[in-house]
Amino acid sequence: MNMRDDQLAMREARPPIHARPKTAAHDREITAALRTVHALRELAPAVMVRLAAGAMRLEVARGERLFDASAHCPGPYILASGRLALSVGNPDTGHKVIRLAETGDVIGLSAALLGIVTFASAEALVDSTVILLPREALVERARRDAPLAFALASLAARQARNLALDLEAVSLQSGRQRIVQYLLASATTGPAASPAVLLPAKKSIIASRLSVTPEYFSRTLHELISAGAINVNGRQIVIRDAARLRGNTRPD
Amino acid sequence: MNMRDDQLAMREARPPIHARPKTAAHDREITAALRTVHALRELAPAVMVRLAAGAMRLEVARGERLFDASAHCPGPYILASGRLALSVGNPDTGHKVIRLAETGDVIGLSAALLGIVTFASAEALVDSTVILLPREALVERARRDAPLAFALASLAARQARNLALDLEAVSLQSGRQRIVQYLLASATTGPAASPAVLLPAKKSIIASRLSVTPEYFSRTLHELISAGAINVNGRQIVIRDAARLRGNTRPD
DNA sequence: GTCGCCGCTTGATATGGATCAAAGTGTTCG
DNA sequence: CGAACACTTTGATCCATATCAAGCGGCGAC
Numbered sequence: 001m002n003m004r005d006d007q008l009a010m011r012e013a014r015p016p017i018h019a020r021p022k023t024a025a026h027d028r029e030i031t032a033a034l035r036t037v038h039a040l041r042e043l044a045p046a047v048m049v050r051l052a053a054g055a056m057r058l059e060v061a062r063g064e065r066l067f068d069a070s071a072h073c074p075g076p077y078i079l080a081s082g083r084l085a086l087s088v089g090n091p092d093t094g095h096k097v098i099r100l101a102e103t104g105d106v107i108g109l110s111a112a113l114l115g116i117v118t119f120a121s122a123e124a125l126v127d128s129t130v131i132l133l134p135r136e137a138l139v140e141r142a143r144r145d146a147p148l149a150f151a152l153a154s155l156a157a158r159q160a161r162n163l164a165l166d167l168e169a170v171s172l173q174s175g176r177q178r179i180v181q182y183l184l185a186s187a188t189t190g191p192a193a194s195p196a197v198l199l200p201a202k203k204s205i206i207a208s209r210l211s212v213t214p215e216y217f218s219r220t221l222h223e224l225i226s227a228g229a230i231n232v233n234g235r236q237i238v239i240r241d242a243a244r245l246r247g248n249t250r251p252d
Numbered sequence: 253m254n255m256r257d258d259q260l261a262m263r264e265a266r267p268p269i270h271a272r273p274k275t276a277a278h279d280r281e282i283t284a285a286l287r288t289v290h291a292l293r294e295l296a297p298a299v300m301v302r303l304a305a306g307a308m309r310l311e312v313a314r315g316e317r318l319f320d321a322s323a324h325c326p327g328p329y330i331l332a333s334g335r336l337a338l339s340v341g342n343p344d345t346g347h348k349v350i351r352l353a354e355t356g357d358v359i360g361l362s363a364a365l366l367g368i369v370t371f372a373s374a375e376a377l378v379d380s381t382v383i384l385l386p387r388e389a390l391v392e393r394a395r396r397d398a399p400l401a402f403a404l405a406s407l408a409a410r411q412a413r414n415l416a417l418d419l420e421a422v423s424l425q426s427g428r429q430r431i432v433q434y435l436l437a438s439a440t441t442g443p444a445a446s447p448a449v450l451l452p453a454k455k456s457i458i459a460s461r462l463s464v465t466p467e468y469f470s471r472t473l474h475e476l477i478s479a480g481a482i483n484v485n486g487r488q489i490v491i492r493d494a495a496r497l498r499g500n501t502r503p504d
Numbered sequence: 505g506t507c508g509c510c511g512c513t514t515g516a517t518a519t520g521g522a523t524c525a526a527a528g529t530g531t532t533c534g
Numbered sequence: 535c536g537a538a539c540a541c542t543t544t545g546a547t548c549c550a551t552a553t554c555a556a557g558c559g560g561c562g563a564c
Contacts, residue, residue: 149401
């Protein structure tokens with residue numbers, strides 16, 4: 001790894017994360033966002049309303065960070081819209097994207113549950129909206145609301161599993177295999193058309209997510225093109241031959 | 253990675269995991285084991301008793317597997333005594349130890365909570381005793397017992413954090429750095445004597461845990477000896493010069 | 505327009521650590 | 535007490551991927 005950090009390196013505590021005033025409309029909006037979280041969907045309406053009442057809506061502009069690593073975490077955030085990159089590392093070790101969060105994802109949960117600092121930083125890849133569930137109130141509520149606590153347990157368990165799968169991929173597969181797998185896994189098979197992937201971020205971000213350098217990612221993509229497995233046009237990747245792609249797990 | 257699997261490869265459903273009959277003495281023993289789990293310690297005595305009542309005590313002989321990867325998981329297990337290695341991978345991708353479980357650790361929790369198959373296999377490194385909390389009963393109870401559900405959430409969150417830290421280490425640090433860090437982190441600083449580490453398993457297991465090959469682990473250890481940073485005698489490692497060890501993060 | 509800049513590509517080179525192959529060194533067991 | 539193993543060490547070699555270093559194309563700002 002070890003990618004340069006340049007600009008991003010040192011800007012802390014910038015203000016432009018906006019909180020919006022609370023109105024009835026916002027409460028509805030927040031409730032709607034809560035419902036995008038699968039694990040919370042089954043909760044009783046009354047509980048949802050209570051959660052929404054204590055929640056805060058924040059806007060994070062593209063390029064801003066919702067929080068830094070080793071920061072106090074005021075509570076879990078629910079991504080209502082937009083996209084965030086969670087990455088570990090610090091200026092001198094470099095960075096690695098461990099997760100790309102999409103609408104309905106929860107971030108900062110384990111730090112919030114454990115009441116400890118975050119281990120990753122969260123940067124908005126596009127203008128995004130998040131809902132903060134303030135930690136104290138949430139924990140207080142979860143300690144007496146079993147279904148809620150159980151939902152949080154499921155969320156945390158899901159995250160543990162995903163991290164373990166990532167760890168397995170990084171440890172046991174080659175960079176090329178990870179790239180191929182990523183393409184196959186995130187291909188949306190259109191009814192008639194060939195399956196395709198629209199990369200959700202700059203290639204360098206995807207590369208980091210896959211634990212390879214941007215250069216290696218680029219090269220590998222081009223090798224896959226030469227092999228006739230895919231076509232690439234900017235962030236749009238079309239899978240021409242899934243079988244060939246699947247077979248293409250070792251450099252040639 | 254990519255270590256050979258030989259014998260271990262294909263044995264399923266072997267009987268030699270013994271369950272012991274239930275008696276009052278065993279109930280007390282199980283309760284005691286539950287209390288070794290930090291997250292559960294605060295639970296009301298009544299809840300502990302209930303959990304213990306439904307629990308089963310299993311013995312896993314050294315070399316046996318408590319479960320394989322992709323197996324149905326009948327519930328979380330609490331390690332009452334002994335030591336287990338949890339590893340991901342399969343016969344052809346090779347294996348990687350992702351965790352060494354010690355007394356008081358909980359394993360199979362996320363699979364149990366999510367009701368899905370395990371992603372790792374668990375092998376006993378020494379004769380061990382585990383307590384199984386049958387999934388159905390536990391989930392049933394947690395859905396109406398908030399403190400219990402919250403404790404499970406904390407456990408899962410802790411595991412997620414540990415996995416994330418591992419992922420960070422594997423992605424951002426060199427093999428040598430991981431080895432050095434491991435030694436520094438697990439050194440028990442005796443009052444007067446120099447800090448020392450007693451490796452909890454064969455070196456090849458530790459190597460896998462640190463995501464390096466046994467050969468590389470061996471070599472690195474010997475380089476650290478030459479550098480005057482440590483002394484090695486079997487599984488016993490004495491840290492002679494912590495500062496030098498800490499500085500010794502790049503091959504020389 | 506055209507000037508910069510940013511993201512991507514492409515090339516050349518370097519290297520950490522894996523892999524393959526043997527030779528120790530215990531340690532168990534008949 | 536020696537054979538058979540299991541683990542570790544040591545040596546030689548290789549290679550997937552990082553790193554360093556330019557070029558290049560598009561697009562947003564003036």
